[in-house]
Amino acid sequence: MNIVQATPKDLWAVTRLALLLWPEQETQQLYEVMQSYQKDPDSALFAAKEDSTVVGFALCSLRRDYVEGTESSPVGYLEGIFVEESRRRHYTAKMLVEACECFAREKGCKEFASDCEIHNQMSIAFHRGIGFAEANRLVCFVKKL
Secondary structure, three states: OEEEEOOHHHHHHHHHHHHHHOOOOOHHHHHHHHHHHHHOOOEEEEEEEEOOEEEEEEEEEEEOOOOOOOOOOOEEEEEEEEEOHHHOOOOHHHHHHHHHHHHHHHOOOOOEEOOOOOOOHHHHHHHHHOOOOOOOOOOOOOOOO
16 A cells, blocks of 8 residues: 555546545535645645555645644644545555645644544544544534524
């Protein structure tokens, strides 16, 4: 398994996986998001490759606004991660996160953060399993005006 920064050639394969993570999104919109992460110097898109096949990806960025539970700025932030089911439990996701952490360290970050939906027990277990500590839980509200 190789973890590499995604190239333009990888974008459609990454987008295909991103659609499995975010099925409510449109293909072209996700493709453009992947492109933006690849081009932005404060963001990174990593691909997990088995031979030349993309089997997972991770998006990370630098956040300069307040990040729950942190004390510094900027903070490296795991924006999204997905690994094909057949490659799970092979440390692929952990290696993707480590690549994101390395990117953040190289950009001067002293902290790395992430989030997930409160009901996503699989993601919560994953985050805890690779060393994240829970910073807070919150419920968000909205009101139509």
